Amino acid sequence: MSKTIRTLVVDDESLARRGLVVRLQDFPEVELMDECASARQALQLIGELQPDLVFLDIQMPGMNGFELLREVQAQGYKMPLIVFVTAYDQYAIKAFEVRAIDYLLKPVDHERLATSLARIGKTLELREQESQHERILNLLADATGEDCEEILKRLASGEEIGSARYPEHIAIKESGEITRVAINSIEWVDAAGDYMCIHASNETHILRRTMKELEEELNPQRFQRIHRSAIVNLDQVEKLCSRQNGEYHLVLRNGKELKVSRSYKDRIKKLILNP
CATH class of the missing domain: 2.40.50.1020 (LytTr DNA-binding domain)
Structure with a gap:
């Protein structure tokens, strides 16, 4: 994809964090914004930087990965796409219950990482298309005084949009x-x-x-x-x-x-x- 994926890596283990960062350097579409050694640090950066993607360890001292996501939501921050990275597979079901886009096991395999990033790229492209679609609808709504649902109905029926009607x-x-x-x-x-x-x-x-x-x-x-x-x-x-x-x-x-x-x-x- 042409747009870069603004990314954070969150893991309290420095070697695991470094290993993932090195692998991500093979993917030019990934823009590494920062590394975080704790969920507390990650929470602050998610609020400040609004990354597209976070690679998130689950088991961390103080605040684990699931608790971090709850706190992101409670603070009203924009929720990034989440890929859980862990040495344990027993969290897989719970990871998808909180709508993580993927779940990777340590050590992260290069091909598996490539597959995950391809999926993330498509998801972000769809989000961008939906966002542009919503912005256009809102502009039309402001220009015509109609609500978005009414505009969609008229577009679906082939009617022209605008004050000329x-x-x-x-x-x-x-x-x-x-x-x-x-x-x-x-x-x-x-x-x-x-x-x-x-x-x-x-x-x-x-x-x-x-x-x-x-x-x-x-x-x-x-x-x-x-x-x-x-x-x-x-x-x-x-x-x-x-x-x-x-x-x-x-x-x-x-x-x-x-x-x-x-x-x-x-x-x-x-x-x-x-x-």
């Missing part, structure tokens, strides 16, 4: 006439029973739709629910005000003041602070 106008039928209202001109929307009141360009239009149906047609990067029965165009927001009673209100450019319910407060604050 949102209409530029909305057709409103009133008194036998159909009015095309530009989406950009909408300032806010509020519910009135079974109807929606669309406030746009100093005019109010009555739309016979549900709030949920209308919300699905509006780009969530621009239009956000601020109350169970109200949606606002964030481009029209001039400021967010807090009251002494803990309530929040949005003030629009036209001077209209709208209450933000508690359940939507944090999201609205985040969108306004980080547009």
Whole structure:
């Protein structure tokens, strides 16, 4: 693999540690970050260096290999791939129970080590692909306002991803006439029973739709629910005000003041602070 495997070797026996380090020098993909003579030292370096891989002895004084992994998890450190290296095979089942990627017996055989590193390389490549996939999904989610699961469903069905799917106008039928209202001109929307009141360009239009149906047609990067029965165009927001009673209100450019319910407060604050 082109990417190096950032590696720690942990063993309280200096000869065993040295022997493994010498063998690892035959593999150019391995970048040896450090050697550790104790689990305590390894814990500190795992937190600081965040290695990809740790070759870990099981039986060590003070803290054994299994205890080290529990402590890594308890500290919230990124868990590296683990290959247990030990002179005893009775720990094999337990090693795989804690999801070690491999289990090597001392003295480590060169071919067996090569097989293990090949498996590790493939695992890291898969992790990197998954990480890139997740980053792309998160970027798309930020750009479109949709959650990752929804994006995956739309990709699977062959739909295009992006704001282009949102209409530029909305057709409103009133008194036998159909009015095309530009989406950009909408300032806010509020519910009135079974109807929606669309406030746009100093005019109010009555739309016979549900709030949920209308919300699905509006780009969530621009239009956000601020109350169970109200949606606002964030481009029209001039400021967010807090009251002494803990309530929040949005003030629009036209001077209209709208209450933000508690359940939507944090999201609205985040969108306004980080547009």
